Amino acid sequence: MDFNDTKDEAQFREEVNTWLSENAEKKQHARDIYKASGVPGDGSALEDAKKWQEKLYEAGWACLHWPKDYGGRDASPMERVIWSQEMSKYKVPGGYFEIGQGMAGPVLMTYATEEQKQRYLPPMAKGEEVWCQLFSEPGAGSDLAGIKTKAELDGDTWTINGQKVWTSGAQFSDYGILVTRSDFSAPKHKGLTYFFLDMKSPGVEIRPIKQITGGSGFNEVYFTDVKIPDSQRLGEVGDGWKVSLTTLMNERLAVGDASGVDFQEIFDLAKEQDFNGDQAIKNGSVREKLADWYCEQSGLKYTKMRNISALSQGSTPGPEASITKIVSANKLQDIANFGMDLMDSGSIVRDDDTSALFQGSLLGAPLIRIAGGTDEVLKNIIAEQVLGMPQDVRVDKNVPFNEIPTGSKN
Amino acid sequence: MNFSFSNEQILMQEEVKKLLDKENSVKRNRTILEGEEKFDEELWKSLVAMGLTATTIPEEYGGIGMGFLELCVIAEELGRGIAPVPFSSSVYLATTAILNSSNEDLKKEYLPKLAGGEIIGTFAHSEKTSFPDESGITVSANGNKISGQKIAVPDGDIADFAIVSATSGKNVGLYLVNLKNDKVTIETLDTFDPSRSHANVTFENAEAVLLQDDAWTSIEKLLDQSAVLFAFEQVGGAEAAMNMAKEYAMGRYAFGRAIASFQAIKHKVADMYVSLQLARSNCYYGAWALSNDSSELPTAAATARVSATKAFYECSKENIQTHGGMGATWEFDCHLYYRRARLLSSNIGSQGIWKDKLITSLEKSNSPA
Numbered sequence: 001m002d003f004n005d006t007k008d009e010a011q012f013r014e015e016v017n018t019w020l021s022e023n024a025e026k027k028q029h030a031r032d033i034y035k036a037s038g039v040p041g042d043g044s045a046l047e048d049a050k051k052w053q054e055k056l057y058e059a060g061w062a063c064l065h066w067p068k069d070y071g072g073r074d075a076s077p078m079e080r081v082i083w084s085q086e087m088s089k090y091k092v093p094g095g096y097f098e099i100g101q102g103m104a105g106p107v108l109m110t111y112a113t114e115e116q117k118q119r120y121l122p123p124m125a126k127g128e129e130v131w132c133q134l135f136s137e138p139g140a141g142s143d144l145a146g147i148k149t150k151a152e153l154d155g156d157t158w159t160i161n162g163q164k165v166w167t168s169g170a171q172f173s174d175y176g177i178l179v180t181r182s183d184f185s186a187p188k189h190k191g192l193t194y195f196f197l198d199m200k201s202p203g204v205e206i207r208p209i210k211q212i213t214g215g216s217g218f219n220e221v222y223f224t225d226v227k228i229p230d231s232q233r234l235g236e237v238g239d240g241w242k243v244s245l246t247t248l249m250n251e252r253l254a255v256g257d258a259s260g261v262d263f264q265e266i267f268d269l270a271k272e273q274d275f276n277g278d279q280a281i282k283n284g285s286v287r288e289k290l291a292d293w294y295c296e297q298s299g300l301k302y303t304k305m306r307n308i309s310a311l312s313q314g315s316t317p318g319p320e321a322s323i324t325k326i327v328s329a330n331k332l333q334d335i336a337n338f339g340m341d342l343m344d345s346g347s348i349v350r351d352d353d354t355s356a357l358f359q360g361s362l363l364g365a366p367l368i369r370i371a372g373g374t375d376e377v378l379k380n381i382i383a384e385q386v387l388g389m390p391q392d393v394r395v396d397k398n399v400p401f402n403e404i405p406t407g408s409k410n
Numbered sequence: 411m412n413f414s415f416s417n418e419q420i421l422m423q424e425e426v427k428k429l430l431d432k433e434n435s436v437k438r439n440r441t442i443l444e445g446e447e448k449f450d451e452e453l454w455k456s457l458v459a460m461g462l463t464a465t466t467i468p469e470e471y472g473g474i475g476m477g478f479l480e481l482c483v484i485a486e487e488l489g490r491g492i493a494p495v496p497f498s499s500s501v502y503l504a505t506t507a508i509l510n511s512s513n514e515d516l517k518k519e520y521l522p523k524l525a526g527g528e529i530i531g532t533f534a535h536s537e538k539t540s541f542p543d544e545s546g547i548t549v550s551a552n553g554n555k556i557s558g559q560k561i562a563v564p565d566g567d568i569a570d571f572a573i574v575s576a577t578s579g580k581n582v583g584l585y586l587v588n589l590k591n592d593k594v595t596i597e598t599l600d601t602f603d604p605s606r607s608h609a610n611v612t613f614e615n616a617e618a619v620l621l622q623d624d625a626w627t628s629i630e631k632l633l634d635q636s637a638v639l640f641a642f643e644q645v646g647g648a649e650a651a652m653n654m655a656k657e658y659a660m661g662r663y664a665f666g667r668a669i670a671s672f673q674a675i676k677h678k679v680a681d682m683y684v685s686l687q688l689a690r691s692n693c694y695y696g697a698w699a700l701s702n703d704s705s706e707l708p709t710a711a712a713t714a715r716v717s718a719t720k721a722f723y724e725c726s727k728e729n730i731q732t733h734g735g736m737g738a739t740w741e742f743d744c745h746l747y748y749r750r751a752r753l754l755s756s757n758i759g760s761q762g763i764w765k766d767k768l769i770t771s772l773e774k775s776n777s778p779a
Binding site for chain 1: 411416680683688691698
């Protein structure tokens with residue numbers, strides 16, 4: 001049992017570091033991030049991010065695990081891990097290409113024609129073209145297969161009408177992956193068809209959603225008679241659910257850790273704040289909470305190490321990774337709330353860096369617990385896919401979609 | 411990166427599991443719980459025959475010279491099988507205390523017998539119903555004689571000798587005391603989990619051999635070392651309880667379907683799984699620190715201990731809940747795990763103690779993960 005690289009891994013890490021140190025600026029501390037990066041919806045770093053991504057692409061560091069033919073490096077999963085470990089030590093712009101490269105890319109790789117792969121994958125890897133994912137709808141979130149956006153075929157052109165919601169980065173995307181309903185009389189999971197489309201197509205309207213944080217990382221996207229050629233269909237007509245599952249599997253891997261306040265921040269704050277005339281950290285109830293959060297943070301860190309170790313030894317980590325988001329999002333919310341408790345009445349004032357940090361995390365946490373699979377959906381995944389427990393009874397499973405009851409909130 | 415146990419260690423773990431399954435250790439736990447015997451001697455002999463008591467003892471002292479990593483996987487299986495044997499007292503604590511010491515005579519005398527299971531040892535530390543700090547030790551040492559009382563000593567009525575913390579007036583030292591001695595009074599206690607025996611041990615000018623003078627740091631280290639092993643035992647028990655809950659839910663039907671198909675049950679079992687995975691991963695960190703004698707051991711041990719204690723409590727209590735009323739009957743095995751979870755939480759210091767130790771350790775290193 002050790003944390004050491006194998007000889008090949010060490011050599012690769014060295015190579016990565018050499019390139020990064022010549023081309024990027026090292027972080028001074030963990031919070032030392034590139035301006036505006038990781039803030040979806042804020043397009044201010046888009047140009048910088050595109051330049052950086054192009055640099056990566058030219059040097060062969062973009063989409064490491066992709067085939068070289070499509071702009072990747074044919075890297076092993078372990079090399080990919082090493083790359084992201086090392087890159088996290090540098091101050092670089094990001095946050096714009098993850099959906100394309102992480103979700104649209106794998107789907108195109110599986111379902112697109114060779115010609116389409118050659119056309120779309122390299123610009124995606126290069127960051128030249130940004131992609132978004134058009135899945136959730138007002139009436140279809142956790143129950144994603146309940147979507148109603150309509151696709152009708154006439155000749156070899158599809159016409160799309162309907163509405164998507166929670167689309168990250170739609171406002172600066174060139175293309176999108178889209179799941180629609182092409183048959184309303186088939187059972188829910190059987191009538192779906194999957195496409196990719198040009199986001200500049202006539203009839204696509206994007207409206208930002210203002211979140212409780214005040215930011216607008218997400219959008220509503222409306223489709224009014226939007227035309228998509230049949231050649232941009234991915235998978236068979238009616239097979240859209242199968243194609244969507246490929247995307248979702250990748251989404252859950254991509255989401256991972258929740259960003260915001262963590263153990264270090266609450267530990268530091270507990271040393272700075274007074275509580276009943278003494279340092280807060282001297283108080284037993286404070287120490288007890290700190291210990292719980294440290295154990296969670298450490299547990300996630302070493303769970304990741306165990307997964308990486310499995311990768312290094314050639315096996316694939318499964319849906320066990322689902323625990324990361326459940327634990328980190330709830331921890332984020334509780335730490336943020338407790339941090340504000342420690343700052344007492346001053347915590348609600350916004351003109352202070354520390355209180356703003358905790359406030360931002362408290363407001364950001366609810367959406368992190370929902371995005372990319374809610375806590376509840378992830379627990380179902382653990383129970384069903386990891387532990388082999390049976391699926392819930394589904395009353396809508398074999399019913400034609402247009403006969404499924406809907407409530408007033410859909 | 412190789413953050414996992416080796417194939418040989420995993421193979422060894424499987425052998426221990428097979429033995430405990432074959433010997434039906436869970437049933438034996440019930441026999442000891444309900445009967446007059448203090449521990450299962452037959453099972454103990456099987457473990458000794460397999461060489462498990464000799465695991466960490468070097469060959470020169472009659473052991474097999476493996477390491478703490480092997481002991482970790484053994485501990486996990488003893489926890490899974492809720493084995494009614496004095497393994498933690500004799501191996502995690504007494505053997506480790508002697509291995510840690512520099513008293514060559516004692517090593518030569520005791521280690522071969524411990525390895526061969528001829529004698530059983532324990533660690534006698536607590537004196538009242540709170541975990542002792544350095545100033546709380548009242549058992550006193552006067553030259554090579556000690557006097558005073560240790561309470562609820564695990565296996566105190568089974569062990570041949572105990573490692574005892576005692577104050578010389580100047581500081582707390584560690585002493586080795588032969589318990590089969592007319593200057594030592596042993597009083598077996600009625601406890602929460604009678605599958606593991608406990609006794610009050612009273613010394614009246616009992617003969618003692620000094621293991622180490624000014625030993626508080628060594629005591630802390632011994633507790634850290636054993637905490638990792640206790641944590642593995644707790645993780646083994648937690649996983650057994652989680653699996654019991656899952657299996658029961660798959661076979662129990664209500665409202666026309668397996669209760670395992672209800673989200674209320676699935677989420678409960680998923681919560682058990684989450685706490686178990688966090689604990690297991692922290693245990694691996696503890697195992698790494700323990701086997702490398704790392705300076706991170708105090709942090710790693712406390713982290714493993716706190717999360718394993720939490721996981722075993724959660725899994726054992728929600729296992730009963732999943733079983734419904736039957737889970738709370740004497741007949742079902744759920745309570746055996748519930749009792750063992752509580753017992754292991756109380757041995758070597760309770761949850762509050764270890765949480766405090768963890769934060770103290772982080773304050774010292776000031777460099778959390």
